[in-house]
Amino acid sequence: MRFGHLLVCSLFIFFVLYAPQPLLSLFAEQFSVSPATAGSLMTATMLPLAIAPLVYGLLLAKRNPLTILRYAMLVLAVTCVAFAYAPSFELLLLLRFLQGLTLPAALTAMTTYIGSTYQADSLQKNMTFYIGSTIAGGYFGRVLAAIFADLWTWQSFYFVIAAGLISFALSIPRNQTAIVNSTLSPLNYLKQLANAAVLKLYGAVFCMFFCFAALLNYLPFILQDTFLITNTRDIGLVYSGYLIGALASIATPWLLKKSISPWHLLSAIFAFYSTTLVFLMSSQLVIFLLAFTGFCGAMFIIHSTAAPLVNKISSAPPSVTNGAYVSFYYSGGALGSFVPGLVYQQLGHIAFMASLLLVCICGLILVSSAYLAGKKTTLG
Structure with missing residues (x-):
């Protein structure tokens, strides 16, 4: 499979995940539900994303990830069409949950294919490009959903997503083999993840995506x-700060060369990530937008550094390592997409940002302690 083809598949898959986000206030009004309830459309997808990837990672250790990717994309296409025709908020939630069960199969398949096909510098480079595609998918998924909703209907964008998913799924090569590992039991795979540095890095990733x-x-x-x-449409354009993350993530290999180790870079960027949350408490729109841009850039540098780093320091197969990474990542997303909303409803904007700051500081502490646990691995 050509790597560019994989990146385009990633783009459409992330359209599915993030397209509802700028439309949440519209859904809240259309279906007469509260902001936290509307936000549960993201929670319904991220909850299975928090659990299923590890299971899929164990299955993918004995399966061809490209086959899994093809079928997952076709299932997502069907759910997108059904989502556009859903007559009630409850059915929207059910379909988002089904998408949440399917998305981790696609995400784990893609990262497994990269982790098992490329090594050393090529792994870092291609994982960075993959993460860049997820950023682009998240950005354009949000912005295009908002623009389509403003100019036509929000449903029309879902038909575009479905058509793209079907086209690119059917063009995935059927006769290409991938490296699989079938020599160990699932329990032995999980035991290989019992490494202090790996687990603390997973915890930091949880905190990172909780806030984001x-x-x-x-x-x-x-x-x-x-x-x-x-x-x-204006709300969608505010997400443009998110696109800066793509540029920041591409610069990650250069930043790593300038850093003593990946752990040092992660600690520095987590500190910056925390600082942006302080400025996001501002009621001045210009300050808020600048802080939002820095916040997005910091998140994606952390993601672009942590994803290949965990592949380097973990002794488990790539499918299990990446399945666990995706599980921790979206566990943070599942809780972050709902729990802080309760704080926002009850206490407002500043308290909401303060709660995120506390979680972000926990991530910084985990990265710093993981460096002490893993420096022999990363510094030779």
């Missing part, structure tokens, strides 16, 4: 309540 999912999920409500921005 929370802010991105409730951004439409913050823009509406604090800055009086209500148009879906």
